[in-house]
Amino acid sequence: MAAEEVPVRVVVRVRPLIAREKLHELSSCVRPILGSKQLVIGKDRSFTFDHVLDEGSSQDEVYEICANPLVESCFEGYNATVFAYGQTSSGKTHTITGADLSAVTQDEQGIISRAVGRIFHMIEVSVRMQRIFAGAL
Numbered sequence: 480m481a482a483e484e485v486p487v488r489v490v491v492r493v494r495p496l497i498a499r500e501k502l503h504e505l506s507s508c509v510r511p512i513l514g515s516k517q518l519v520i521g522k523d524r525s526f527t528f529d530h531v532l533d534e535g536s537s538q539d540e541v542y543e544i545c546a547n548p549l550v551e552s553c554f555e556g557y558n559a560t561v562f563a564y565g566q567t568s569s570g571k572t573h574t575i576t577g578a579d580l581s582a583v584t585q586d587e588q589g590i591i592s593r594a595v596g597r598i599f600h601m602i603e604v605s606v607r608m609q610r611i612f613a614g615a616l
């Protein structure tokens with residue numbers, strides 16, 4: 480298996496403040512600790528996860544950490560599920576499907592588009608290799 484063999488991994492992604500939150504001068508109530516897997520909530524309540532991604536994390540980084548090892552393990556016969564959980568407006572849709580479905584750029588693509596792209600890429604590579612081997616026989 481490409482990923483470490485654990486049944487469930489929990490990754491926390493902290494999203495940046497959005498326009499309406501800035502407009503109301505709200506501030507973030509969570510603080511990722513740089514270089515660690517910890518997140519501080521409020522003043523001093525810290526929690527540890529498998530990964531903590533801060534406000535600056537890219538869609539690509541999220542995909543590589545949360546989904547790609549699982550997508551690749553599917554080609555070794557494993558089943559896997561990725562789901563987003565969080566309160567309303569926490570960024571589930573942004574993370575899973577992408578920034579804005581109507582005009583999504585490659586950088587903004589979410590986990591689903593990236594996973595489907597990767598699966599087709601791996602199928603293409605596998606077909607090419609089969610052709611090369613068949614030609615060599």
Ligand SMILES: Nc1ncnc2c1ncn2[C@@H]1O[C@H](COP(=O)(O)OP(=O)(O)OP(=O)(O)O)[C@@H](O)[C@H]1O
Pocket residue numbers: 493494495497565566567568569570571572573574578
């Ligand atoms: N990582 C991010 N970077 C920039 N903007 C983000 C990010 N995550 C979410 N947003 C923005 O925050 C807002 C809420 O995000 P989103 O719609 O994905 O939340 P949700 O959890 O799916 O909400 P709901 O449960 O209400 O459907 C959107 O305007 C989205 O563009």
